[in-house]
Amino acid sequence: MVTISDVAREAKVSVATVSRVVNNSATVLPETARRVRETIEQLHYEPNAMARNFRTRASRVALILAPNITNPYYANILTGISTSARKHGYSIMICTVGGEREQEMEYLDILAKRHADGAILLAMALNNGDLERYAEKYPIVQCSEYVPGTKVAHVAVDNYKAAYQMTEHLVCIGHRRIAMISSVNDYPSTQRRMTGYRDALAAAGIPFQEDYIRFGSFDYNFSSGYSGAQSMLSLRTPPTAIFCISDMLALGAINGAQDMGLNVPGNVSIVGFDDVEHATMIRPHITTMAQPCFQLGECAMELLYEQLRGDEHPRKEIILETELKLRSSSGPVA
16 A cells, blocks of 8 residues: 655655645645645555544544453553543543454444544454554554554563563572463463563473463453462462462462462462552562553553654654562562
8 A cells, every 4th residue: 555655755755745735735835746746646645544634623532442441450551541642632532342353443443433533552353454454544553562563653561571570580589380370362462471481481491381371361350360379279289489460360369379378478479460559459569560551551642642743753662661579479489
């Protein structure tokens, strides 16, 4: 598909100049405007809605697709999005999706109906082709989760590095029987955290054991962390540490261990990921890999706004740092 950059290159003008011609701006010299229009016709370029909507029929609404709003991780991201949106005079429309491709496409049609100017996707079931087709027509940003290999803008953390670091921490305090509670979802972050965990084990010379893997629910709920921990802690040779890929799973795992009469971290260390507020609302406080949730949302809205206002070179990627928070749910092997 021909892009605005293709037209600019062929006509030997800037992308901003092509945008002005498309929007009938009077600031372009007649000869330049004629050349741009001829190039548009020759290349069969069809202008998309990005800059045009911002200047004409903008709804001043940003569409947000989120897996759920009950998990405090997503709630903190949504707060960041809302704060940035308000600063730029935008409202947000939140739609929850359960990992169903058809539902996501139905919601994205809101953009075609001009009820929203652009979208932020917190997680998606769309494949690369789906995503790029929408992004060719509308401003779209992926937040937290993103489809590798696409040119669609995204903001995220380095999930592989963070999981490797957490596993390495457990190895450094003496653990060798290290389990993981992952998730049945196929989010890129889930896959990268599993790879980081396995690579850190391998680097420490610790064999990977399938018995030490359990899969929590699609949305990382408390009960699946609870049952996953109890299942592994009932093994003949139970793990001495459990790495949960979400704080909500870790909350369930700690309660599951305690209900079996085990001490955390005396009998088993349990760590999480995210650093939601709940991580310090129980005893022991959860050792976790902190994500800058508010900033993830804030940056996602900033990336979207750059597209909405027609920036010539909007940013495509922001990778934020995580931080290992050492608390009382992890400790050396007894």
